[in-house]
Amino acid sequence: MGSTTSKVLRSVAVVAAFGMLAAACGSSSPSGSSTGSSSTTSGGSGGGGTPTASAPGITANSITIGSHQPLTGPAAPGYSEIAPAANALFQYVNSKGGVHGRQIKYTYEDDAYNPSQTTTVVRKLVLQDNVFAIFNGLGTPTHSAVEAFLNSEKVPDLFVASGCICWDQPSKYPYTSGWQTDYIREGKILGQYIKQSLSGKKVGYVYQNDDFGQDGIKGLDYEIPASDVVTKQPYDVTNINVGPQVAALQAKGAQVVALYTIPAFTALVLLQAAKIGYHPTWVVSSVGSDPPTLSGLLTKFSSGKAGGSLLTGMVTGTYLPALNDTSNPWIALFKKIHDQYIPTLPWDGNVLYGESVGYTFVRLMDQAGVNPTRDSVIKTLHSADLGGPGIVPFAFSSGSNAGFTGEQIAVNKDGSTLVPQGSVYTTDDSSSAPSVSNYTQPQPPSNLNS
Amino acid sequence: MHEFVSFTLSGVTQGMIYSALAMSLVLIWRGTRIVNFAQGAMGMITTYVAITVVDRGDSYWWALVIAILAGVIIGGLVELVLVRPVESKPPLNAVIVTLGLLILLEAIAGMVWGGRYRSFPPAFSVQGVFVGSSRINLSPFDIFTICAVLAVMVGLLVLFRWTSIGLRMRAAAFEPEVARLLGVRVGRMLTLGWALAAGAGSLAGLLVAPNVFLYPSNMDAVLVYGFTAAILGGLDSPVGALIGGLGIGLALSYIGGYEGASLETIGALVILIALLMVRPEGLFTRVAPRRV
């Protein structure tokens, strides 16, 4: 045979051998055929009995859940704290005996905010690692890539870390649910505050050019009269120059500016406005208003004084108690867990978010009974009382997979503390106005507080 | 009109930073015929060194000096250890080595200092100076940025034109064989070139960090636009780096200001391709006749 052919055949042999080797290394745990794993017949929800391996990812003494998070890459700053915080809460619960005697194992993988990588890690978690559920997957474009897959595999897709309304489609994607107050609801509540307490002033918007910002200003527009809005300025996360947007706000004379911005861009807008001597009233989404995060970004300007002066008076909305309200039993508990398990992370809004959503999962599994299945957990989601640190109720029901239904207005008092004011409001995604809620936050369960 | 002035000012300031990075890319290209894709990441690492110094309580200026020194040392080491072995190989190998270094440095920064955004102190106030009764879009720190980059450019010009070491570096770059025969330590000159370039890159990192915050990938955009500026001006031309940087900075500012932020990158792309179609080797490259 000629040398070319032997070279080619040699290469084929090596490639094939390598491929087999890769396959042997790749599929480390037995996966067999995948297809939709329907719920097992044994063990329903509720009732007594001994814990058994009632579903994939559940054994007699453990529950394994997975997640995809942006741990590296440009989207990582801030968000990479959420999963460790949830894990800290799980570890604390595990130390108190777990849920129905089962220890929670939380495997979160990096997707670098790239949807192709998200599909890879989620498929690995479901098809190879056989997790019980996907928990708190972060990001709208990233999670959109796996929503259909998880629902076709009938895997619970719990408490997606994004305020997009796309997680509230119970007829099309019954296994997917949200958790945080969605962007439209929050926009309406912030808008109502502007309409009532800052009436008659000229309003400008700065919003992120994706579902977060676009849904947010949709909510704002439901409440704020159109004639009051003088300009709407979008921005892209890839472009840190917000000079043109702030210049436009000043040129149009906006006295109130609603910011649907992530923390970095909240800080950038504030800095740029201070640069040109422009000081409107800032009304900021809960996504971008966390005082420790913002102070951290501003701390090196003017020897730290910039943080205090720029942030004072900022208005925002919250669905969780204030970070330094140590008289609140949830804050006291979560701070204790933070100090014990994740002391190197700052005590900020991301950590509070992570621990809170972790608690909601623990509560859900507790309410799901001794031998839950994937389907029984979804039923429990719709029917059980999942109250926890939230100051508003959830929307979970047979007709809705949305999370928190509202927020309370809070004002940044001295640069570092948020002080709640006024009533707690709940609402929906339609154009009807938010209404006052008389929901009371429950107390933490006694077995966790010892 | 007020808008135009505001966009021009921010375009000039930002453009100077791109010029600084473009300048370091040109320095390395002239010396070793390699594009250093890790130039921005090296600047990011030295900025983290600076913040460590500042957090320990030392003054900003001391941190600046240490950061630039660190850059110089890192640049020299990278040339000796990583680049020397691939200088004689196909050019794409060097591209991959510097890309690998970029990836490695950003990940190391994440491991050592964490991925979160950090505040970085500016050398001077970032509040706009008063013109009349209102503040314009130019702060004392912006003025410092422009002056610092210009000073570095003048310094490098003086070095290359009027010092003997500059002459030796130019000889080592253009005619290494002849230079060796004349007693020039060519290898040492190449290392020096990389060291100086990394120092300029460190300066760019320090100037950009206050306004974009400090995190592992904060120099990515500066690298992309700095490279574009260097290409635009011609990789052999330091003057081209300056003009290219200012041009890109102003173009991005005007397009973003008048048309919208999302069109900035595509606008820069169109300008670049249009100019390259006319002058395929950059605006300021002296076009040598083709020799057969």
Next chain:
Amino acid sequence: MTRMPGPLRFAAVRHGLVVIVLAAAVAGYTQIAGSFADFQLAQIAIYVMAIAGLTVLTGLNGQVSLGHGALMAIGGYSAALVMQHDPNGHLPLAVVLVIATAATAVAGGIIGVAAARLRGPYLAGATLALAVGIPQLAVARQFAHTLGGEQGLTVRSPQAPSFLGSSFSLEHWLSWICAAGALVVLFLLSNLVTSRYGRTFRAVRDDEIAAALAGIHVARTQVLAFVVSAASAGLGGALLGVVTSLVAPAGFTLVLSIALLTGIVLGGLGSIVGAVWGSILVVYVPQWSTDLAHSLSFSTVMGSYFAVAFYGLVLIVVMLVFPSGLQGGIVRLWGMAASRVRRG
């Protein structure tokens, strides 16, 4: 040199035989491997398409492109848009893929013409700007409505044909489709490489002036190389959209273009077989390094950074130790082993 039997003299036949063997290997492998391994095979196949095309452009023709991620984006978005205009799924997937490939080939032609006069780092700079600029178009005010903005456009998952049975998983079917695409691309490109056009590409790469004097139309050659590589990248991008079930700017960043470039060099520049190596490395090294990080008891966040650092280190070490890439290294080792056997 010994004469080869009959039809094996023709390169196309030899390549065809290799493709058939590989197809059988894929069918056998996917039969025994689990769904996740099938999924990873699909990803490798996607990279093979883009990286093989880039090998022809960069390795064979000498044009360095940092922008092939943008070409994959064009393929992906074309496929998504075609599917959007066909909501009932009347068009077979193959037709959608052909349209996406053709659209990207046209884009490649336009870019090739614009870039025909650019050389070396200037071409790299222009393609870098492309890699960053084109995905941003989807977010621009004027196009966000059609192109879906940051959230992107969803892409329907294909259904396996019913004769394969209802237990034939989606991942299994995707691995077959993508492997088929990769094998088609490998067959066509390896024929191109051994043909007259391949020689023309190499001639222009090695000495442009001599090639021009010999009567080769340099600019036309450059554009043809671009079109061919763009078509391969477009097919890969379209299938990437299908496998991800989404096309969004976040999936086609500069990181993708860099991964493609590292793939061709790691595998072995100028070698189509090297493209297969490079694709395997690009898909598996991140996973192996994450597993390594777990076994070294890194925390999850540190482990993720470690995996990225490891990839960068692999790039540097391979370039320093195996300057001709993995394929070159294997050839050298094989040669050393063979000569030792012959001597011994």
